[in-house]
């Protein structure tokens with residue numbers, strides 16, 4: 001066995017050496033917002049193939065590099081608790097896109113709060129020209145609103161932007 005390993009060493013070296021590194025993937029900076037409990041950390045951890053058990057509420061912000069086949073998204077998640085939300089706008093600078101995560105099964109009051117936060121984000125000078133993704137999360141819950149229902153709740157915001165809002169679940 002040792003002899004075979006010895007023989008194959010130069011081949012391995014050549015293969016490693018001549019193949020070269022893969023072409024670099026473009027990187028984009030995104031900001032991820034949404035009320036506490038909407039599932040931002042869970043979503044990003046899942047996309048990074050990390051353990052999604054025992055996730056705790058984000059205090060402040062947290063950054064993850066989310067790898068895709070053709071790009072790397074550097075996503076900055078901003079904690080969604082009320083005492084953190086008032087500082088969100090301080091962390092918008094440099095963003096190239098926005099992910100807004102929504103708990104589709106939340107109460108009417110929470111939905112109203114989420115709508116107000118989304119409204120502010122859509123109008124913010126540092127975000128208003130960027131692509132927005134609104135993710136209707138918690139779709140597995142019986143009380144979840146369908147994407148169509150969420151769309152009806154949020155549809156009028158699309159008049160604020162030239163680019164159409166995109167809804168995914």
Ligand SMILES: Nc1nc2c(ncn2[C@@H]2O[C@H](COP(=O)(O)OP(=O)(O)OP(=O)(O)O)[C@@H](O)[C@H]2O)c(=O)[nH]1
Pocket residue numbers: 034035036037038039040041042043055056057058059078079080081101137138139140141
């Ligand atoms: N049933 C269900 N639970 C979810 C879903 N997404 C997240 N959760 C749960 O919701 C809880 C809160 O999720 P987090 O990912 O911490 O939410 P967050 O938006 O990061 O919250 P903050 O960091 O406080 O802003 C966790 O217990 C998750 O397991 C979902 O789609 N369905």
Ligand SMILES: [Mg+2]
Pocket residue numbers: 040041042056057058077079
């Ligand atoms: Mg979080």
